[in-house]
Amino acid sequence: MYDVIVVGARCAGSPLAMLLARRGYRVLVVDRKAFPSDTISTHYIVQAGLARMRDWGLLDKLVSTGVPAVRRQNFSSALRGFAEIDGITETFAPRRTVLDALLIDAARAAGAEVIERFAVSDLIRQDGRVAGVRGKFVDGAEQEFRASFVVGADGRNSTVGNLVDAEYHRVVSASGFFAYNYYDGLDWEFQHRTGNDQQWFGAWPTNDNQHLVTVMRRIDRFTEFRADVEGNFHQVIDQILPAYGEQLRDAGRRAERFRVMRYPDNYYRRSAGPGWALVGDAGYHKDPFTGWGISDALVYAELLADKLHAGLSGEQPIDEAVREYERHRDERTASTFDFTCTISELNVPRLYRAAYRAAGGSELGLTQFFNLVGGGLDADRFFARDNLQALYHAAGTPAGERLFPADDTMAYSRCL
Ligand SMILES: Cc1cc2nc3c(=O)[nH]c(=O)nc-3n(C[C@H](O)[C@H](O)[C@H](O)COP(=O)(O)OP(=O)(O)OC[C@H]3O[C@@H](n4cnc5c(N)ncnc54)[C@H](O)[C@@H]3O)c2cc1C
Structure with a gap:
């Protein structure tokens, strides 16, 4: 009997398993793949995600794989620069064969049990709660494992999410x-x-x-x-x-x-229920245009680990703690989600073009733009009227070229 079973062992699943195992919980993480394993994804990691890896003691390991550092970013509209965010002065884009293997090794080193080539196909339910998983090894042998809590970190079209019938909301079709x-x-x-x-x-x-x-x-x-x-x-x-x-x-x-x-559609999915939770792309997913998927998987794996700890240690009823995780994740990611859905349309709104032009015209603007890109500043804040006023002022933008949210829609609204 495990405290927690995590289904899926990449950017969301392995850090979650690692953080729980480091706190002394009995954790099993399973994946249908054998690692190192590639996956269809590019792999640029923003400062906010790298700060998590540093705090977990994994950033030095990542650097030692020889992945080159990015210290300057070149965007359209001649925006060149980089923002130090949370002490992170360089970013990286490690191959997924490298990153995911490093994360799974860290989970193992922390004491989590890792089973590869095991595909979950069903959930065990007891007294109205999820209480374990059933699945098959690659040779066809069937097995079940029981736990107090089951987490789906199994990516888009999550098996765990489908088995608990977790509803989708804020679905925005991919562009x-x-x-x-x-x-x-x-x-x-x-x-x-x-x-x-x-x-x-x-x-x-x-x-x-x-x-x-x-x-x-x-x-x-x-x-x-x-x-x-x-x-x-x-x-x-x-x-x-x-x-x-x-x-x-x-x-x-x-x-x-x-x-x-x-590219698959953008969505949020109900991510907490009796005995279960979803993390990473399983519960919340957006276009890769802003390069935030890996970082969000890392950030919210940590938040979920904290909430599961609160529940497993008896500090708070576990289902309530995990509902809080979902609520906080949804609140904190809303601005990035809207921003991503908007710019991945590849029709840059007039408001954004005016703001980017202004950003390129002053030190303040460049600092803010690269913070927006790296996770140091929310889009809501960047595009707020008072902030834009300051950017236009710093850049000397003529009055007739200053656009504000009321002049041009900022948030994406084409939800299905
Ligand atoms: C084309 C593309 C480009 C991208 N570029 C970037 C980028 O540059 N930067 C960035 O940050 N993000 C990028 N992303 C997003 C990023 O890939 C995801 O956000 C990230 O992989 C999510 O991690 P995850 O752990 O939640 O899920 P995944 O990486 O999808 O891992 C899920 C794991 O669960 C396992 N699994 C699934 N079902 C089962 C089952 N039934 N039983 C056992 N195991 C199971 C799978 O084998 C897999 O290993 C991109 C995505 C795409 C598609």
Whole structure:
């Protein structure tokens, strides 16, 4: 009998298991994959996520994998810079084979029991509560494990979420699709470039001296894009920054096959119930355009670990503690969720364009912009009327070019 079973062992599941095991709880974490294992995801981690890894004693381990540091970010509208947030002075984009293996090793080292290649297919219920999991090993052998509490950290379309029928809310349909690959021979630093014609490309250095290069377009171009992935991939970069397109062709050596995917919808999902909770993408998920998925998985795994500890130690009824986790997560992420849904449309609203232009015009603006990107400043605060007034003033923006939230909608509203 375990205190907690965690289903899924990547960015949300392993840190949760580690933090609970460090507090002395008996924890089992299972995953249907064997690690190291890749997954379809790019992997830039913002300061807010790296600060969690540092506090858990894992940042030095990450650095020792040889993943290059990002100390300057290059955005469209000539926004170049970086913000130190919570003592984090550089960011990283480790391969998921590296990051997830490091996290699972940390869970194991903390004393959590880890079972790989075990797929959960059902839940055990007792007295109206979830009380364990049933599943199969890769050889087909069936097994059940019991626990006081079960957490689904099993990503989008979570099995645990589906089995408890956790309802979705604030669903916003995805706007785009992604394609990415790894390249040798580039020295591009961090790039995040939105172009005309609703297209974007990003690039950042990763392990093995490679650069990850990724493009995004709106979903209505998906069929056309797939007809010639490599040609269209190059074309997006050519159209946004021709000099980079040329470099990619001349100096870049493609290292792997292309990953192309239509991006799944944005959503919140009911994440707390009797004997169960959801964390990471299982309970809350948004477009990767803002690069917040991994960091949010880390941040809210810690919040859930604190609440489970409150419940398991008898400080607070456990279901109530876990409901608080859900409420706090939803409140704290609302601004990022809206901001992400809006900018991933690839139609930058007029208000945002005016604010970014102003941000580039002063030290105050640049500091705020890079805090917004790294998790040091909420979008609600950045785009607040009084703040924009200060940014326009600092940049000397002419009165006729100053836009405020009342002039142009800020929050995304196309909820299904
Ligand atoms: C194209 C793309 C690009 C992205 N780029 C970025 C980025 O640059 N930066 C960023 O921060 N985020 C990015 N993200 C988002 C990021 O990948 C996710 O937010 C993050 O992986 C969520 O972690 P998780 O642990 O919640 O879920 P996952 O990483 O999905 O892990 C879930 C785990 O659960 C296991 N599992 C599932 N079902 C079962 C079952 N029934 N039994 C046992 N195990 C099970 C799976 O095998 C898996 O290992 C991107 C996502 C995509 C798709």
